[in-house]
Amino acid sequence: MAKIETPRPIRGTQDIFGAEAEAFAHVVETFERVRKLYRFRRVEMPVFEKTEVFSRSIGETTDVVSKEMYSFEDRGGESLTLRPEFTAGIARAYLTDGWQQYAPLKVATHGPLFRYERPQKGRYRQFHQIDAEIIGAAEPQADVELLVMADQLLKELGIGANDPGAVTLNLNTLGDSDSREAWRSALVAYFRDVKASLSEDSQERLEKNPLRILDSKDERDKVFVADAPQIDQFLSGEAQDFFGAVTSGLDAAGVAWSRNPALVRGLDYYRHTAFEFITDRLGAQGTVLGGGRYDGLMESLGGAATPAVGWAAGIERLAMLVGEWPIEAALAILPESETLEERALAVAAELRHAGIPCWTAFRQNPKKRNAKARADGALAALYVKAPDAQGREFSVSSVSGTDAESKLIRRVMDILGGRVGGRFPE
RNA sequence: GCGAUUGUAGCUCAGUUGGUUAGAGCGCCGGUUUGUGGUACCGGAGGUCGGGGGUUCGAGACCCCUCAAUCGCCCCA
16 A cells, blocks of 8 residues: 655656757757768767776776766676767777778767766756767868868757857867877976965866866966966977868868867867867856867777767757757647547548648547647647538638748648638638 | 755745645646637646654744755866
């Protein structure tokens, strides 16, 4: 007799429904369309991998690996991990599946990722990303193409269309590994001198991840960040040329960008180009799409040195920027009595086969169906009646009075023709 | 891991300095009316006031603990 307690959802998971789910789907559909324009090949990747795929590539000491992974032992005692990102798994597949033969290889995918973090606005433990990677191309043109694609995607989603400040592309270079190391040492030396004045977090970062001090939100740090050594002083000629080719390529393609010398990457494998499309519309979670070049990653997985570059974007965050997205409008099929139930079924099937989205109900009560159809956003209504002497058995009724409705009604009239009688617009 | 805020009906929320039987709108169910079409009206179901403990003659209101959600820090998309 004990009452059964309904299990609660897992913290940080989401049940996405209604206009939000439509917006989510719209983001994915737009991504699919755009990636085909750029001829990125679709790949499907496993949701879990051996733990070492991530620990080796992302870096043992990073927070992502040390405390944010969903890891578990399978029945054979092997340590497996739900993917916290796409890149490492794709890199693994490139090495284990012989994808080298396709290099330079452009791939795209999307799906759920998992990170054991505190949920907040636009951040979840199971979250979803779209992802694009170019593997086996050392050329700056690869970086450019990826960024041009990202820019087009955001534009096609209408993000920033009426609101130019909504997203901006922040761009930086981390240099090659020598440049990056020299810069890092200089930063450590610089910040060590003022260590006592830094925030507690940044004193910690000085040891673990000094680059991250640069984007600290703490005022105590910001005063020193302003005068901190910049990567430009440490860039090799080659690294400078590379970055120059990326920026001039973006200019040529008409992609607006702004240099952000404080932009760094949290993960160990990044080199050269680093970028983020940043918005100020999502509270503290400003990064909508981010990525960079990861020339060092393949070696950390035991493969031959292979240059690569890629980005990923949070679908939830993009969906929030897109706003509510309506479900496709439909024609409500409304039988006028219970005896016409099956005729309604038949005409709905006929119209759907012809590509007309139809709204139907399961319950009787024909009186309330009309109101329900309208509440569900039906564009127009088709009443199913007993056929008259001329064989007319339907009447069409205006609901929304919109252009979309007239278009829909015209298509319906083309299909049903003389079977429609009674009153209808025009 | 840390901090702030918030938990009252399926949803959005009222609920006065603690005081009878905890309310509204929407939704849901039933009915009457209307009858070429977003009706109106009537009725009904639905609440361990997140959970536990305490203070009090009396707690949805006050105190403690706990759980959860939201937002922020760390980190990161």
